[in-house]
Amino acid sequence: MKRLKSSEKLRLIWRSLWIQVLLNYKTMQGAGYLHILWPWVKDSEHRANRVRRVSGFLNGHPVFSAFALGAMLKRLSDGDAENEPEEFDAWRDSLAGPLGMVGDSLIWERWKPALLALGVFLTSFNILFNVVTSDVALLLVLLSLIILYNIPLFALRWWALDESYEKGKAVLSLGGYPALHSLQIGLDRFAAAVAACIAAFALLLVFLGFSWIGFGVGFVITFALMQARVSVAVSVLLALLASLIVSVFI
Amino acid sequence: MQLIWAALAGMVVYLDTTAIAQILICQPIIACPLWGYFVGEPEVGLIIGAVFQLIYLGNLQIGAARFAEGNIGAFIAVVLASQFCESNNSSYPIALLLAFFIGLVAAQAGSYLAPTVRRIVGRIVPQYVLAAEQGDSGMVRSWFMLAVGVHLVAGFVYSLFWLVIGSYSIDLFSQTSIYHRLVESLTDGPLYSDRAILLFGSILGAVCAVAFRVLIRKKTIPLFIFVTIFGAIVMVWYFSHLVDRTYSLEMGCLL
Numbered sequence: 001m002k003r004l005k006s007s008e009k010l011r012l013i014w015r016s017l018w019i020q021v022l023l024n025y026k027t028m029q030g031a032g033y034l035h036i037l038w039p040w041v042k043d044s045e046h047r048a049n050r051v052r053r054v055s056g057f058l059n060g061h062p063v064f065s066a067f068a069l070g071a072m073l074k075r076l077s078d079g080d081a082e083n084e085p086e087e088f089d090a091w092r093d094s095l096a097g098p099l100g101m102v103g104d105s106l107i108w109e110r111w112k113p114a115l116l117a118l119g120v121f122l123t124s125f126n127i128l129f130n131v132v133t134s135d136v137a138l139l140l141v142l143l144s145l146i147i148l149y150n151i152p153l154f155a156l157r158w159w160a161l162d163e164s165y166e167k168g169k170a171v172l173s174l175g176g177y178p179a180l181h182s183l184q185i186g187l188d189r190f191a192a193a194v195a196a197c198i199a200a201f202a203l204l205l206v207f208l209g210f211s212w213i214g215f216g217v218g219f220v221i222t223f224a225l226m227q228a229r230v231s232v233a234v235s236v237l238l239a240l241l242a243s244l245i246v247s248v249f250i
Numbered sequence: 251m252q253l254i255w256a257a258l259a260g261m262v263v264y265l266d267t268t269a270i271a272q273i274l275i276c277q278p279i280i281a282c283p284l285w286g287y288f289v290g291e292p293e294v295g296l297i298i299g300a301v302f303q304l305i306y307l308g309n310l311q312i313g314a315a316r317f318a319e320g321n322i323g324a325f326i327a328v329v330l331a332s333q334f335c336e337s338n339n340s341s342y343p344i345a346l347l348l349a350f351f352i353g354l355v356a357a358q359a360g361s362y363l364a365p366t367v368r369r370i371v372g373r374i375v376p377q378y379v380l381a382a383e384q385g386d387s388g389m390v391r392s393w394f395m396l397a398v399g400v401h402l403v404a405g406f407v408y409s410l411f412w413l414v415i416g417s418y419s420i421d422l423f424s425q426t427s428i429y430h431r432l433v434e435s436l437t438d439g440p441l442y443s444d445r446a447i448l449l450f451g452s453i454l455g456a457v458c459a460v461a462f463r464v465l466i467r468k469k470t471i472p473l474f475i476f477v478t479i480f481g482a483i484v485m486v487w488y489f490s491h492l493v494d495r496t497y498s499l500e501m502g503c504l505l
Binding site: 017018020021022023024025026027031034035038041042047048051052055062100104108109112113114116117119120123124127129135138139142145146149150188189191192193194195196197198199200201202203204205206207208209210211212213214215216217218219220221222223226231232233234235236237239240242243244246247250 | 268269270271272273274275277279280283284287292293296297299300303304305306307308309310311312318351354357358368369371372374375378379382383384385387390394397398401444445447448449450451452453454455456457458459460461462463464465466467469470471473474475476477478479480481482484485486488489
């Protein structure tokens, strides 16, 4: 069975980094998909039809676009865009929900915040305890954060292109991949452990002389306002205002 | 001139946030310390980066949703704070508080930036698709580069706008009597006043609240409690046995 060459995958991944440039409210990432697939579409004798098929509405997590790209390439090479254009459009529309939900839930909601919070903990810990004194070493910590974040994402793109090219139309069956659920649970635990490190660090700061009254006021008011769906910035500013008022009476 | 460089860096932050690559260099905990090192105020960069990172930890750029530009807000805050520290030796707390406030406002106002850019790009897309249908590779490239240009200009202009407004506002504010009263109320000789310590404690509490809300789920509460207790014991032990306490106490006040 024909598979994507490594050079093709590299080219797809490079072009997929630009998928958000053409994001708009009508077709969302649709034109971005056209940008990525353009080298594979431009010389086709059915170019106009293929352009219309791949540039229609589609939206998902940018990293998870690799799943749609592999499957689209496979279907284009099978001639599905010419043989079953309406079915192709309906299939493309059906990809948006799962690609968005799974990608956002895994990457935006779990992996990215947990890793960045870990970065905050490590750098703050370092300021206080002076573990790494060299500026260069601290810059290396920041660089390693970037690398640690991106390696799994680029590996996922590479794997997704292969798998989705093989599945073609049935790409959504990859949603039942058993590792997906365990990955979510693992990331939740990782995030909770990072939050706990921040909590322990905050307790130590209060022990070192930060105002526990200020901490309590800031924490309770921000948490309560966010529970009431007030925006983060407004919650934080109101918490600061409340602390100022409290400071007048102390 | 430094504002122009800062606006160019802000443009990169904007691009990585919404348009190109999204490889994390735009995040406050990365971009702010980098700028801090660049201008010789690494601690300001780290502190502002850490605070903004936790505040906007759960900021999701999902689909058509409107989102605050927390990354640009943080970057503007660190540029203003480091500029203020450089030109004014009246220590960190005032600079941090003023820059923090302006950064938050810039971030919230930025929620209109991405929708505006997407509407403009929405006018380019039909031309781009038409050129593709006609097989005109040159025009396809041109329309695409125009869309990239829209993002570049948006990031640059927005950053520059807030840097100029912020810089001007801080200059004006530092000449008022309110500013001098604020300095007096936040400092106590060479030390920080109780009010400043209470305010910083409040910021710490607020960012912890945001971070916990994003990172902890009902199922992971037991794990969170267990690791917090264990972590607190380890840190107190580490602090008591291995650390230069004088340095840490000084940095505790600075933080």
